[in-house]
Amino acid sequence: MPHDHEKTYDEIRLPDEMELLERAIRELLIEKGIFSADDFSRQMQESEKISPADGAKIVARAWVDKNFKINLIQNPKSALASIGYKVGAPEPNLAVVEQTKKIHYIVVCTLCSCYPRSLLGPPPEWYKSLEYRSRVVINPREVLEEFGTKVDNNVEIKVLDSTADLRYFVLPQRPEGTENYNEAELAALVSRDSMVGVTVPQKP
Amino acid sequence: MRENKIFKFNVGDEVLVLDHDPPGHIRTPSYLRGKKGIIEFKHGIFRDPEKLALGKPGLPKRALYLVKFKQKDVWDSYNGPENDTIAADIYEHWLKLYN
Known part of the structure; x- marks a missing residue:
């Protein structure tokens, strides 16, 4: 298990249930104006810095x-x-x-x-x-x-x-x-x- | 007498994690419920995550402790040495004094 750290996704993988749920909630929050798509991508970039x-x-x-x-x-x-x-x-x-x-x-x-x-x-x-x-x-x-x-x-x-x-x-x-x-x-x-x-x- | 009002428990107190199973966003892992531990550190007071998860302000705030358990007290079958431990952050309303 510890040795599969750097998993490579060279196959097309369908999103699992949790990923779909995350996406649905994120899109709803954006639609409702809680935050914008820009806010989301800025936050992602910030956390990856x-x-x-x-x-x-x-x-x-x-x-x-x-x-x-x-x-x-x-x-x-x-x-x-x-x-x-x-x-x-x-x-x-x-x-x-x-x-x-x-x-x-x-x-x-x-x-x-x-x-x-x-x-x-x-x-x-x-x-x-x-x-x-x-x-x-x-x-x-x-x-x-x-x-x-x-x-x-x-x-x-x-x-x-x-x-x-x-x-x-x-x-x-x-x-x-x-x-x-x-x-x-x-x-x-x-x-x-x-x-x-x-x-x-x-x-x- | 307890040294202050914010914290019901003191470092070194033996505590029992409540063994109930309410629905919702619970931050007390089920494997520690009903187990005996010891208060190791008082972290402070935080908004109640069980209420925050419902979109409420999370009040009243809850005291949060680092609680340490002996592995042998958590898992009957633990096969490592006697002094191995596991610790988790647990809110006060999930704890009672052990006696």
Whole structure:
């Protein structure tokens, strides 16, 4: 499952029931003047401007600047504003959780597909899949292994189910042996999946 | 005495998630209903999503907590280590003190 991330749609695929429903509701809202088609496409473009490279930059900054890291965890909104990222209203609030030697976080949304879009952009297909959402809460260690991640049995695995008004962003651990890396080199080690908690950044 | 009026529960309180199944837009996952957890963090107060989903203003606002559960308390068949946990954000009206 984890390896079908980059699904390619080279066949013509008919929209499923949910997609048709979304389209019908969107068209009704536009017809009723709640928002315009332009508003919709502007919002889509806005949300696609953010990508996992943004999240990686934030992680690298936290690795090299301890004060920023503390602030990022305690008050993500102001820490992120200091480097030009806006989180919070109208988007949901953001919470940053730090991987340590004792605790390994994994993020899921079992109810839908809540995701820290304001730092990572739109979620990948696997994150939205029923398979990931249902299995990671019951058997997180098996799912992690499918992503190639082995977490020691004495480390607490903590699954965060983002069910409500918070979006969780995982701050991974800095790989050992990267003391001489600069911020840009560090950011290159941080993958999207490591900021969801299913993989761990590695020194190449 | 509770330390303030906004939050009925304090960090560290053992709570039980109510085990009912009303219709509508419910943000309490069914696999956690009826399970025992512990209040880990008080997030604040938010508009009630169950009412927002009906096009209402979502009032009264509801206190929201991060509630942590032991995996073994959630799934009888959990086969990982004892200290693995799962946490979710749950609104106050879905919780009661465990005793």
